[in-house]
Amino acid sequence: MAGLELLSDEGFRLDGRRPSELRKIRLRLGVFDQADGSAYIEQGNTKALATVYGPHEVLGGKGKPLHDKVIINCQYSMATFSTNERKNRPQGDRKSTEMSLHLQRTFEATIQTHLYPRSQIDIFVQILQADGGNYCACVNAATLAIINAGIPMKDYVCACSSGYVNNTPLTDVSYLEESQGGPVVTVAMLPKSEQIALFKMDNRLHVDHLEQVLEVASKGCKDMYAVMNAAVKEHVSRMAKSMECS
């Protein structure tokens, strides 16, 4: 691979992480009052905001209500100021449409859709700052927002990406690492049952290495889960306290 040495011989990545370390995570639940559920997450310099509306009746002429389950409507967008060069269109381009579809698939697989027949849930995710692993940040933010909205899910969905450099798998790749052209595997996973909700791969990776890389990605998902779970618990206990007070 040309140019940068992504992993030094001493085992450090360019930003000082070791191969198996996630970036710093900061998150908050319930950032907006008007939406039914919302959450904000920072994974390093990638920042994502998710809001959830619903379940509510099916609005507009877009989709027909389904008699046995809820319609999940996902919309992914990137703020115009989220990248190095200002973006012209926050959504509607091919990449965003694809991302929306991926998100929809992921959450159709995890939300208990049969509980709300003939209704709809809207999930809006926006990337405020992009620095690699956008999909992962979106999934994690959306999961928190759904939990915040009180919609029952089978389990958390946590997502994490991993790359492969110098025969070593790297967790949670940053934009710099993504853009070097190496393979990147993205996994969305239900951490308790270890079921995979979505699996995506960019660039070629030999099948012999796949298991190793997948292992690292799922380890990342589980670490992610631990952080998210702690945040949810803390959020709930704070809510409970404030209710007691009032």
Added chain:
Amino acid sequence: MLTSRSFVKKTRKGGVMKVVREHYLRDDIWCGSAACTKCPIDKPVLEKEPVPEVENTLCSYPHYLLLDTNVVLHQVDILEDKAIKNVILLQTVQKEVKHRSLPSYKRIRDLIANETKRFYVFTNEHHRDTYIEIEPKESPNDFNDRAIRKSLAWYDEHFKDTPIKIVLLTNDIDNREKARNEGRVAYTVNEYVKAMEGRPELMDRLAQIETKERERKANDSDITAPGGRNVLYPEHLSSYEINAGIKQGRYKKGTFKASRENFREGYVSVQGMEKMVFIKGLANQNRAVQGDIVAVEMFAESQWTAPSTVIAEDKGSKEDVLDEDTDNSHIGPKKGAVPTCRIVGIIQRNWRPFCGVIMPAAVKGGTKHLFMAAERLIPKIRIETQQYETLAGNRIIVSIDSWPRDSRYPLGHFVRNLGAIGDKDTENEVLLLEHDVPHLPFSEAVLSFLPKLPWTITKEDETVREDLRHVDICSVDPPGCTDIDDALHYKPLENGNAEVGVHIADVSHFIKPGNALDTEACSRGTTVYLVDRRIDMVPDLLSSNLCSLRGGVERFAFSTLWEMTPEAEIVNVRFTKSIIKSRAAYTYEQAQNKIDDKSQNDALAIGLRGLLKMAKILKQKRTDNGALTLASSEIRFSMDSETHDPIEVERKVMRETNSMVEEFMLLANVSVAQRIRQEFPQSACLRRHPVPPLSNFEPIIKVALTRGFELQVDSGKALADSLDKANIPSIPFFNQLLRMMTTRCMTQALYFSSGMLPEDEYLHFGLASPIYTHFTSPIRRYSDVIVHRMLAVAISADACFPELLDKAKIQEICDNLNYRHRMAQYAGRASVDLHTQVGMYSSLPV
């Protein structure tokens, strides 16, 4: 554990862009010392009681060394000595060295990998306490120096409760003073090495940087230095000016090649220009050394000159005058003038350690000597040494350090003494070093992957391999060959066709991808044949025993089996891994005799005759296609069996059986090439021979014309035909001479990965084959090992692995193989030359 800090950076990519990157500063990077009680380290690198090997009068206390960048850059030779141990290398230093000089970086990486040297890399830029930010208006150099001092302070603090001290070694006086002012221990390398008891010869190995550095700085600023010495050479342009000039087209980039005839002349092969550009005069050459990548400025046509007809050797009579007649000012182009240029700057140096001899000092008993490299194209090098008496008459290695403007010759330092001139081992060593042939004995790690003796064929092997032990196979090789990698058989079939088999030693069975044995073989690339010595690519156990298809023993082989019609048309081809038992290992001569002896009618004799018949048809077909038959002056030595001295020189005799074996090897290679190309369209390891540009043929066309023959060079076929016609009955050697010269006009054949080139460039010009590879000598060529692996995957005999599919990786291997292959050829030729000379010398009447 993590602290995060972001920093802002501007990059130039079309415009100015703001880049934000995270940087995690850690508190879990350890000091790497066994003496430390604070850091939880599993495997400390630095010793607990760092007692230096050599007593040092300056630092008689236990200490670790911390190196400055310029020390690593210029003084690797010292660092490689076993007297230097327990060294802390900072990430900052490593980064800068990598940026400035890749060869130094590689050597330092080797040092780090060597456990006995105890070099520890401290990742200071990720450490919370040693990370610093660049200050406004601070130059990168000052910033790095400050980072080094910061780490020095941290280490000092860290070890303050122990008797161990940290010593900064630097070449930069400023940095030393600053460190001392901060209360640290700092010395220059010169001071440190001088204080080493009992190793005065180490002083010679110091690069001539420190003393000259300040002088040079003064010189560069003015035409005449304050001291009064003349500045001899024009200044080099900075890399910024060069890049700008190349973009604007003012300068051109090329590789400098010194002239073999005249040391004042040279040529530059400029990219995109067919002819080499001429340079006259040392001032115009401006300190370029053979192989440097340089920037040149073309002269206007009126200033062009012609190469001189005088052969001149650098006698070095006048030290401070460069060119006696460097008047480029004569008006109007001379007769026979060629494009001429001058060198304005050096883009990349091609300096490496050179072998050669030391010359006596100008003043008797002086310490300044000139060194003459074995390679004639390298200028003399000025070195300083106290030990002339021991070095005189020996082959030594010298590195170039710098070439200041006021010095007629480059400055260098002594590295190693190889041994007495004329001693055969010494001369061989020189040869191998000059051609960069790895020739150290195989390491323990490599040997550990060899199969355990006694080696037997197991039941398991028999189930996965085809049993060809009943087939009458034999091998035909030069006399004395112990690494037999091919064997043949021929069997008439009932339908009138014949089965022909080529059996190649199954080396890839013993060398599994990725282990130390494989890596070593890959880096060696090829076996190198010197006249009296063979430098094996794989250890002897494999090359002359387990893989060698010797007569009468059972061996593993990779077999190619054809069904062929009597007209040598291929009906079908099959590849299989097999077990064979060669009936006999013939020499070319024995095989020829067996064929010619009509009284012998056993299976082998019949087989050999069948093979020879087929081979003749195949050869005819190939020649009809336009394959070239070229000649080279191959000679053989008869050796004295005890002293290994050459007794007699003779030319190699070509027998029919030589070309018979060759023909089938070609056929096997082509068949295999087609097959692996099918299976690995992107990453097949193939061999191509590019069509030589027409201009290459100019000299030979001229030569042929003097005898009245016109050579057609527009296609391989035309060339082959016209070469056949160029015969002078009275001078039988003439045709062969022409063919030898044609060989010189050819381009080199190259290995490549199929995904890197369009299909029509796969062509092998010399063999007139659209596709070609090397399959038949895996014992002595690594390319064949890769091809074996690919073919094994193609016939599902072996599992695929990632590297085989990675076209970039394969190309990388191919590039190395091309280099090694070329060097091995040169080394072989040089060895023949050496022995011819030794032979002639010793046969002189006394």
